[in-house]
Amino acid sequence: MTVFDHVIVGAGTAGSVLAARLSTDRRVALVEAGAAPSDTDIADPLRWPMLQGRAFDWRYATVPQSATAWRLHAWPRGKVRGGSSVLNAVAHVRGHRSDFDRWGVPGWSFDDLFPYFLRSEHWTGASSPWHGTGGPVHLVQVGPCHPLVAAYHTAAPSLGLAPIVDHNGPALAGPTANTLTIKDGRRQSTADAYLTTAVMARIGLFEDALVVGLAFEDRRCVGVRLANGTTLRAERSVILAAGAIATPCLLMHAGIGEADTLRALRIAVRADVSAVGRDLHDHLLSGGNVYRARRRVAPSRWQHSESLLYAPRGGAAPDLVVACVVVPVVTEAFAAPAVGEAYTLMAGFSHPRSRGAVRLASADPTAAPLIDPAYLTDPADRAAFLDALDLAQALGHAAPMDDWRAEEILPGPACTGRVGRLRFMEHAAYTHHHPVGMCRMGTDRGAVVGPDLAVRGVEGLFVCDASVFPSITTGPINAAIIAVAERASDLFARRAPATPWSPPAP
Numbered sequence: 001m002t003v004f005d006h007v008i009v010g011a012g013t014a015g016s017v018l019a020a021r022l023s024t025d026r027r028v029a030l031v032e033a034g035a036a037p038s039d040t041d042i043a044d045p046l047r048w049p050m051l052q053g054r055a056f057d058w059r060y061a062t063v064p065q066s067a068t069a070w071r072l073h074a075w076p077r078g079k080v081r082g083g084s085s086v087l088n089a090v091a092h093v094r095g096h097r098s099d100f101d102r103w104g105v106p107g108w109s110f111d112d113l114f115p116y117f118l119r120s121e122h123w124t125g126a127s128s129p130w131h132g133t134g135g136p137v138h139l140v141q142v143g144p145c146h147p148l149v150a151a152y153h154t155a156a157p158s159l160g161l162a163p164i165v166d167h168n169g170p171a172l173a174g175p176t177a178n179t180l181t182i183k184d185g186r187r188q189s190t191a192d193a194y195l196t197t198a199v200m201a202r203i204g205l206f207e208d209a210l211v212v213g214l215a216f217e218d219r220r221c222v223g224v225r226l227a228n229g230t231t232l233r234a235e236r237s238v239i240l241a242a243g244a245i246a247t248p249c250l251l252m253h254a255g256i257g258e259a260d261t262l263r264a265l266r267i268a269v270r271a272d273v274s275a276v277g278r279d280l281h282d283h284l285l286s287g288g289n290v291y292r293a294r295r296r297v298a299p300s301r302w303q304h305s306e307s308l309l310y311a312p313r314g315g316a317a318p319d320l321v322v323a324c325v326v327v328p329v330v331t332e333a334f335a336a337p338a339v340g341e342a343y344t345l346m347a348g349f350s351h352p353r354s355r356g357a358v359r360l361a362s363a364d365p366t367a368a369p370l371i372d373p374a375y376l377t378d379p380a381d382r383a384a385f386l387d388a389l390d391l392a393q394a395l396g397h398a399a400p401m402d403d404w405r406a407e408e409i410l411p412g413p414a415c416t417g418r419v420g421r422l423r424f425m426e427h428a429a430y431t432h433h434h435p436v437g438m439c440r441m442g443t444d445r446g447a448v449v450g451p452d453l454a455v456r457g458v459e460g461l462f463v464c465d466a467s468v469f470p471s472i473t474t475g476p477i478n479a480a481i482i483a484v485a486e487r488a489s490d491l492f493a494r495r496a497p498a499t500p501w502s503p504p505a506p
């Protein structure tokens, strides 16, 4: 048996950060079900949509969704060193201050996390107190934008949306070019950023190593069991960073979850923590609003989506988002026009109220779980999604887009009225790939982990990945996961956390 201080399960976004930061003075094992990335398409940010379904994707799917026309939604997740940051669309958006303050968990407000955002970053734009330099994550802002995207940015002020400098400054609402995790023209996964040669030399890296169980002595988690029969022992802690789907499943297989459900699966109950697997929520985007272009739409030089435009809807944080994408994007329910002939304004909303769950299908740790995000089941989400479509169409039909717009293809002029528009959105909806919440942190007795990320009801076991977010942030979540893992690494190493601060409002 091999012994470490910390055994980290999952070399994805959070696991890469934790392994790098904890291994400076601790013995760390990093255990990953996948292998080192070898597919040459991974490095090209333009090829990110093509990576899904390949050997390094877990290829999850939801159960049929009653409020999206009973469709099954594909849920790609990385099974590879770097995890889902190897499949992602490289957008880097921290989120809005209120996203973190709303969590209400001591130590995890925006000001608590701000120093960790800075610590993680190497911002290549103009210097400002809002950006970090010298950190592992290499950030570039798209520029100059594709001419279609430049026109789109000009359209926004006519709707009262003033431009902002970038997504990670004092304001989030308004048009701006995306900030991307790209270095030397290549995707920089979180593993590329943090698992440097020096880090790799000092950790125990176990790849192609599926964790099938947690080892306990009484109430204390003391290690993990691998599919090949090996046990890795942790003298200080086991940290689950296996991602929003696998982490709650590992807990439930270890008997930590809702007692009656576990008993029904003949899993011995270790701790009755009913919130494990629950509170699942995710961002949706729409495939369409699609426009036929008056002239050929050249490919992006960066990533097909060069602009995520956030817009307010009454709350403190923006709640609507429209992505300007220079290719046609549709779901399986619609026919796609040819690339080069059309473009898409993808509509979404940031703060879903629908809550679903991930459940075990059986006691077999290698069986795929049942994933039910309960998309659009809350009427407030349907209303927000329709408002997002309204905003996309207002932008798409604004005067600065006249030079680009030949006609609206989807939903198209024949799609009118609330019922018809909702039916379109039910068929156009697909995941923005941001599931969170299934191991919610909090100070209440219902939370799965406390502010120290320790799992309730047992000892020596911690969670650090997207599953601990009590509620989703306004934008894509990778940046926030990195910051959470940065701060968690200080907690796990018993180092004093950084002093909370953020620049004064301008």
Ligand SMILES: Cc1cc2nc3c(=O)[nH]c(=O)nc-3n(C[C@H](O)[C@H](O)[C@H](O)COP(=O)(O)OP(=O)(O)OC[C@H]3O[C@@H](n4cnc5c(N)ncnc54)[C@H](O)[C@@H]3O)c2cc1C
Binding pocket: 009, 010, 011, 012, 013, 014, 015, 031, 032, 033, 034, 076, 077, 078, 079, 080, 081, 082, 083, 084, 085, 087, 088, 089, 090, 091, 092, 093, 209, 210, 211, 212, 241, 242, 243, 244, 246, 247, 432, 433, 434, 435, 465, 466, 467, 476, 477, 478, 479, 481
């Ligand atoms: C297609 C796609 C596009 C996205 N686009 C963006 C974007 O542009 N911007 C953004 O901010 N976010 C984006 N995201 C989301 C973001 O990348 C993820 O939320 C983030 O990477 C999740 O980090 P994590 O640490 O929680 O989990 P992951 O990065 O998924 O890491 C979990 C790791 O654990 C491993 N693992 C799981 N089970 C086991 C086991 N039993 N044993 C051993 N290892 C195990 C997995 O193989 C994986 O490597 C996207 C995601 C996807 C899939």
